[in-house]
Amino acid sequence: xxxxxxxxxxxxxxxxxxxxxxxxxxxxxxxxxxxxxxxxxxxxxxxxxxxxxxxxxxxxxxxxxxxxxxxxxxxxxxxxxxxxxxxxxxxxxxxxxxxxxxxxxxxxxxxxxxxxxxxxxxxxxxxxxxxxxxxxxxxxxxxxxxxxxxxxxxxxxxxxxxxxxxxxxxxxxxxxxxxxxxxxxxxxxxxxxxxxxxxxxxxxxxxxxxxxxxxxxxxxxxxxxxxxxxxxxxxxxxxxxxxxxxxxxxxxxxxxxxxxxxxxxxxxxxxxxxxxxxxxxxxxxxxxxxxxxxxxxxxxxxxxxx
Amino acid sequence: xxxxxxxxxxxxxxxxxxxxxxxxxxxxxxxxxxxxxxxxxxxxxxxxxxxxxxxxxxxxxxxxxxxxxxxxxxxxxxxxxxxxxxxxxxxxxxxxxxxxxxxxxxxxxxxxxxxxxxxxxxxxxxxxxxxxxxxxxxxxxxxxxxxxxxxxxxxxxxxxxxxxxxxxxxxxxxxxxxxxxxxxxxxxxxxxxxxxxxxxxxxxxxxxxxxxxxxxxxxxxxxxxxxxxxxxxxxxxxxxxxxxxxxxxxxxxxxxxxxxxxxxxxxxxxxxxxxxxxxxxxxxxxxxxxxxxxxxxxxxxxxxxxxxxxxxxxxxxxxxxxxxxxxxxxxxxxxxxxxxxxxxxxxxxxxxxxxxxxxxxxxxxxxxxxxxxxxxxxxxxxxxxxxxxxxxxxxxxxxxxxxxxxxxxxxxxxxxxxxxxxxxxxxxxxxxxxxxxxxxxxxxxxxxxxxxxxxxxxxxxxxxxxxxxxxxxxxxxxxxxxxxxxxxxxxxxxxxxxxxxxx
Numbered sequence: 189x190x191x192x193x194x195x196x197x198x199x200x201x202x203x204x205x206x207x208x209x210x211x212x213x214x215x216x217x218x219x220x221x222x223x224x225x226x227x228x229x230x231x232x233x234x235x236x237x238x239x240x241x242x243x244x245x246x247x248x249x250x251x252x253x254x255x256x257x258x259x260x261x262x263x264x265x266x267x268x269x270x271x272x273x274x275x276x277x278x279x280x281x282x283x284x285x286x287x288x289x290x291x292x293x294x295x296x297x298x299x300x301x302x303x304x305x306x307x308x309x310x311x312x313x314x315x316x317x318x319x320x321x322x323x324x325x326x327x328x329x330x331x332x333x334x335x336x337x338x339x340x341x342x343x344x345x346x347x348x349x350x351x352x353x354x355x356x357x358x359x360x361x362x363x364x365x366x367x368x369x370x371x372x373x374x375x376x377x378x379x380x381x382x383x384x385x386x387x388x389x390x391x392x393x394x395x396x397x398x399x400x401x402x403x404x405x406x407x408x409x410x411x412x413x414x415x416x417x418x419x420x421x422x423x424x425x426x427x428x429x430x431x432x433x434x435x436x437x438x439x440x441x442x443x444x445x446x447x448x449x450x451x452x453x454x455x456x457x458x459x460x461x462x463x464x465x466x467x468x469x470x471x472x473x474x475x476x477x478x479x480x481x482x483x484x485x486x487x488x489x490x491x492x493x494x
Numbered sequence: 495x496x497x498x499x500x501x502x503x504x505x506x507x508x509x510x511x512x513x514x515x516x517x518x519x520x521x522x523x524x525x526x527x528x529x530x531x532x533x534x535x536x537x538x539x540x541x542x543x544x545x546x547x548x549x550x551x552x553x554x555x556x557x558x559x560x561x562x563x564x565x566x567x568x569x570x571x572x573x574x575x576x577x578x579x580x581x582x583x584x585x586x587x588x589x590x591x592x593x594x595x596x597x598x599x600x601x602x603x604x605x606x607x608x609x610x611x612x613x614x615x616x617x618x619x620x621x622x623x624x625x626x627x628x629x630x631x632x633x634x635x636x637x638x639x640x641x642x643x644x645x646x647x648x649x650x651x652x653x654x655x656x657x658x659x660x661x662x663x664x665x666x667x668x669x670x671x672x673x674x675x676x677x678x679x680x681x682x683x684x685x686x687x688x689x690x691x692x693x694x695x696x697x698x699x700x701x702x703x704x705x706x707x708x709x710x711x712x713x714x715x716x717x718x719x720x721x722x723x724x725x726x727x728x729x730x731x732x733x734x735x736x737x738x739x740x741x742x743x744x745x746x747x748x749x750x751x752x753x754x755x756x757x758x759x760x761x762x763x764x765x766x767x768x769x770x771x772x773x774x775x776x777x778x779x780x781x782x783x784x785x786x787x788x789x790x791x792x793x794x795x796x797x798x799x800x801x802x803x804x805x806x807x808x809x810x811x812x813x814x815x816x817x818x819x820x821x822x823x824x825x826x827x828x829x830x831x832x833x834x835x836x837x838x839x840x841x842x843x844x845x846x847x848x849x850x851x852x853x854x855x856x857x858x859x860x861x862x863x864x865x866x867x868x869x870x871x872x873x874x875x876x877x878x879x880x881x882x883x884x885x886x887x888x889x890x891x892x893x894x895x896x897x898x899x900x901x902x903x904x905x906x907x908x909x910x911x912x913x914x915x916x917x918x919x920x921x922x923x924x925x926x927x928x929x930x931x932x933x934x935x936x937x938x939x940x941x942x943x944x945x946x947x948x949x950x951x952x953x954x955x956x957x958x959x960x961x962x963x964x965x966x967x968x969x970x971x972x973x974x975x976x977x978x979x980x981x982x983x984x985x986x987x988x989x990x991x992x993x994x995x996x997x
Contacts, residue, residue, distance in 0.1 A: 222651060223651040223654075223655070279855055279859075282859045283858065283859060283862075286858075286862055287862075288650050288651070289571065289650060290858050290862045292573060292650065292651055292654060293573075293811075293815055293854060293858050294854070294855050294858040294859070296575075296808065296811070296854070297852070297854035297855040297858065298851070298855060299851075300808060300847060300848075300850065300851035300854070301848055301851035301852060301855065303847070304844075304847035304848045304851060305848050307844065307847075308844060308845075309844070417847075419800075419803060419804065422804060423662070426655075426658070426659075426662070429655065433652075433655070462670075464666075464669070464670060465666065465670070467662055467663075467666050468663055468666045468667070471659035471660075471662055472663070474656070474659050475644065475656055475659060475660075478644065478647070478648060478652055478655075479644055479647060482647065482648065482652065
């Protein structure tokens with residue numbers, strides 16, 4: 189019983205990490221109809237940037253004040269938002285009218301670029317680093333053998349807060365309405381006086397900021413940060429992507445549900461079957477979903493027009 | 495050329511080439527490939543020495559892989575990111591055959607951990623190796639069928655993700671396997687048990703190195719000094735090139751290109767798109783499996799799941815995309831260059847991938863169809879302007895790459911010591927000059943060889959046959975002309991006949 193509950197707690201924590209990243213995929217797909225392969229690398233950069241900031245403040249050795257975590261989080265989110273906007277401006281905007289295959293290849297190029305530049309000695313380097321403890325890591329609660337870590341608690345609650353903000357932004361503000369309009373039909377939205385390019389930039393910014401938050405939480409939760417081209421990141425990004433697809437890409441709430449689902453399958457599979465096959469389960473889910481219901485659980489299937 | 499008195503059916507029959515000509519045209523590439531492979535093995539490899547001969551092997555294997563990827567990515571436009579997965583399937587299947595097969599056939603040195611190569615040139619060992627290559631290809635082709643079927647429902651981004659997922663699944667499954675059995679233990683188990691012992695995350699160690707760059711000749715004492723790896727590799731290169739070229743100029747290839755350009759339109763004109771896509775996947779996977787089998791038996795490479803991961807797929811994709819999706823000679827050129835360049839520029843190895851990535855992005859924005867597009871290199875001949883631009887561009891690119899790398903290195907190493915920096919600049923300049931010269935020479939040499947080969951190929955290629963549509967059109971216009979002649983009188987009919995004859 190305690191194993192079951194513990195796995196449940198772990199999967200909710202992991203699921204919220206996936207959700208933060210999956211939202212970026214879904215948001216970008218919503219407005220531009222393409223999969224931003226470089227998104228998982230923005231996640232990686234988020235983790236590394238938060239590490240660099242925390243190290244620059246000297247919190248690695250001395251311990252950290254109470255405002256350390258929010259400060260690092262906000263800075264990392266701002267920097268990654270800028271990075272995301274820059275990527276969109278330089279790499280994707282020139283290809284707005286190009287075939288989708290070209291955009292896809294460009295996205296892979298951007299992803300490779302971020303990975304490998306991050307590996308350079310004067311950027312982040314190739315050594316794995318350990319994240320400075322900007323958040324006290326202790327077991328805050330223990331209920332009949334189930335440990336709830338402080339990090340998990342903070343991650344889950346902050347994720348809920350961020351998701352709430354995103355929900356508010358999309359469905360309750362003018363900007364959100366503009367985003368939905370562009371997502372629905374870019375041309376008509378432009379005719380109605382919406383600056384579509386600006387909306388796309390903002391969407392990229394929001395998605396990247398959420399990915400940065402995910403990256404930082406990931407670094408906090410697991411303590412160590414691997415080099416930026418490590419396969420772990422690619423896999424992590426892919427799983428978040430799978431979450432977005434399972435939930436129905438383009439659907440914000442679906443992405444969260446998909447992320448939780450993926451995390452549940454992964455964690456329960458690892459706990460009750462074989463821990464080495466975690467990635468296997470996720471990709472099998474992806475393939476099954478794509479074959480059975482390509483539009484995802486909550487996606488609306490679109491009729492292709494010629 | 496067309497004799498209007500003959501009936502249409504007879505004229506069409508007249509256009510089919512003679513059996514002798516057809517056989518000749520089918521056979522000559524094989525003969526040429528055979529001779530080239532033989533020359534590379536017997537003449538060039540000993541001349542170059544082991545290091546460059548190994549490079550030759552790497553190039554051959556890269557060509558097999560990149561050209562096969564070109565079939566599915568370039569011709570059919572089905573963006574696959576799991577080519578290394580097929581390579582892994584083929585490689586492991588082949589290694590299973592040669593390693594455990596050699597043991598079961600009793601070809602092992604007592605006490606040795608690995609399995610040595612066995613038999614002379616085209617001896618039993620080589621036959622086992624060739625069988626293993628084909629077996630690896632077939633197993634990979636089956637995997638290609640499995641991946642090709644979902645491709646019927648998916649396109650673009652989703653397909654890329656599924657193929658990527660396939661590569662990852664293969665990797666995870668291989669990582670789950672147990673350690674390689676040592677010969678003594680392996681002799682006692684069956685094939686099914688043996689297939690569960692693939693080395694896991696450490697890789698399949700101890701495979702016999704049939705693909706080695708050393709010449710196959712025996713030394714004075716009559717001992718085998720090496721194996722004809724280059725010969726076999728380039729035989730497979732020949733095979734994949736012939737298949738790719740034949741495919742490209744055939745109906746099937748045109749169907750693939752049609753699917754790539756517009757699937758709906760292709761379907762509308764009667765192309766069986768599902769079949770075309772599956773055929774592309776299976777063909778590509780087959781040759782990827784052979785490439786993997788060659789890789790598995792190559793000297794100095796280890797067959798492990800990490801080596802054949804996502805990164806390998808991306809390397810191949812870069813070759814195809816930069817060269818031009820659909821251009822076979824372009825892909826051969828890119829595979830050759832992108833295998834040689836990292837070797838030449840070992841000093842700035844860490845900048846390799848950022849530069850590739852940038853090149854990928856820039857090519858996509860500036861020249862979305864890739865450097866050569868769908869054309870072959872020799873088809874570019876009339877457009878020297880472009881060629882000149884490409885050469886200048888390549889020179890500028892190489893120079894800026896080197897300069898960029900050097901500047902970064904200096905900044906990193908000794909930013910404060912200006913004098914030292916100046917001195918290293920001067921020494922680096924000479925080194926850079928050497929590298930640019932070398933790289934440029936190699937590039938131009940390969941280009942020239944391909945141009946000549948291409949010109950020869952063009953000469954020997956079957957003449958463009960008039961299509962059935964053209965003949966039908968001609969026939970109908972003749973009929974119209976004849977009607978006209980009947981209605982009025984002779985002189986105009988003569989003229990229209992002349993016009994037809996001149997066409």
